[in-house]
Amino acid sequence: MPENQKQPEAVRIADTVATDMGTQIDSPLNTGVVGAAAIPGVGTPSPVGGRLRDFWRIVTVNRKVTIGFFIIVFFVLVSIFGPLLVHQDPNALSNETLMPPSAQHWLGTTQTGQDVFAQLVYGTQSSIFWGFLTGVAVTIISLVIGLAAGYFGGVVDDIISLFTNIFILIPGLPLALVLAAFFPFKGLITVSLVIIITGWPWNARVIRAQTLSMRNRDFVESARANGENIWRILFSEILPNEISIIMAGLIGAVISAIVTSVGLQFIGLGKATDVTWGTMLYLAQNGDALFLGAWWWIIPPGLCVAFVAAALSLINYGVDEVANPKLRSEPQPKKVKAKLAAKAEKNEKAVA
């Protein structure tokens, strides 16, 4: 359901941006940042100031984006450097079972005496890494399919669209579940593959629509007239102008990759020896962690998932607000404020 509701917003951003981009066809393709900088309200990037400053302005232009960005940076840092600082094997068993948090075990231990904090740090690494990797893969596939359908049109479009629409109808989680159950081997790759197979249709549809509207713009026509080959037209003429919609799609794909993989692993479709947030929850649930009162085993991984997903959706909402000022929570108009102040003054006088 949330996916369904996000899509129209993404399309809306794309429309706003696309009209704005019409005048800036030459903006180079570097990172998503440049595309986002063209969102109205952010201002055009200064040519001398450097990428870093532009990037900083985008991060700080909206409070939601700022908060989300720093949460994600925190988790990325933990997943890069965390395992270097934790000198404990997350799978090492010990005799100290189900210990509550203490100085020695910051987040207590599991039923088999593993250190929950060490598991959480390693779990963060693999969940974040695989989440982003899967999200990127889903985005690339939907990009290729969407571009092809939108640009070539005709029979190609008809066939691809039929295929996409059918896949949109087939519910993703149950299909992923059945696929994962039938896969001959279990593990992180299986979970990731299954999510890639089931996750592409929504983004593909959005990108197709956008490409369709882009196909007959003047700059594409002129590229065609210049005899540029199809790959160049697709990937260096059309693609850069869809960057913002692709970024929104990418963020959505990463969220759903992380949440879906945790869900699949929670049901037991992962490999129990892989340390991830999902398998931690699976083992905790199977070990009856809650009913043994071992909240320190089951709460932290769940909270991590919640924070990462919330941060990513904050970024998406924030970008949405920048693109569509109507959605911002408006400060009160001056008149109302003056009225309120007058009222307060009156009350004060009455009290005095």
Add this chain to the structure above:
Amino acid sequence: MRYLLRRIGFYLIALWASVTLNFLIPRLAPGNPAEILIARFQGRIQPQALQALELQFGITNQPLWQQYLTYLNNTLHGNLGLSITYFPSPVTTMLAQELPWTLGLTFISLLISFILGTFLGALIAWRRGTFLDSLLPPVFSFISAIPQFFLALVLLYVLGFMMGLFPLHGGYDNFVTIGLNPDFIGNVLYHSILPAVTIVVVSLSGWMLGMRNAMVTTLSEDYVLMAQAKGLPESQVMLRYAARNALLPNITGFALSLGFVVSGQLLIEIVFSYPGIGFALLQAVQNSDYALMQGIFLCITIVMLIANFLVDLIYVVLDPRVRQTRS
């Protein structure tokens, strides 16, 4: 009319595609249900029985296309094979038992969350920029980002285990007689409160934000200003002028979400051991019960197709533009 026929054609193709997918997935994987059953009963079934079991499960060495035709024929006649978990009851019997639980629980909670969320969304759009507007959206966006099953676990722990307010698992207690008596109905309702609350809380924010954003647009329309200028009471302007026109996208969203009635809450059912489709799917996965798994998958897909078809019908009725452009 042509529009409807085209849609029906599309749904038939989609149905065929998912049935075929259902046929192909297990055949791409190694092993077959008879072997799994024998492995499950470790030594208690003679290996000689393998062939008999294979016959019973309809496993043959026929060429693939022949198997496919048999499969299509069976599916058309509602024969989805035998469940291993509940051997030897047919999958269709299992589905008939579990479907009402899931439908009842999720439909009612979705309805509650839709009404509540839409109303809250209208309210915070009306009071834009106030405390309520700056508090509710971020709080509910955070809650909706929490994985559903995790929220379910936390609620189960706090309200069920620590405070003992609600039962810890199941759809009803074993001591009540099953039937249409007040005891049983009360017991079922009591068991469904916690799962229902989870579903409502998780899905509320979508409706709320959707309604808020739609209402923000209608609030800037001239007729709202006109209504205010006429001096109509606030509640009337808010509900009958602004909210009424902002409601359309949310209604579409609600009709679409009916498709997820069966599939959306699988994990919540699993956490509460609620006797519905999701819980059955978990057991099917744990027991490698492929027939049951496929049956559930097919059932979920069909519900999805029907819901989408209903949306198309509703569109034709509600939105005159669809009727005019297509005919």
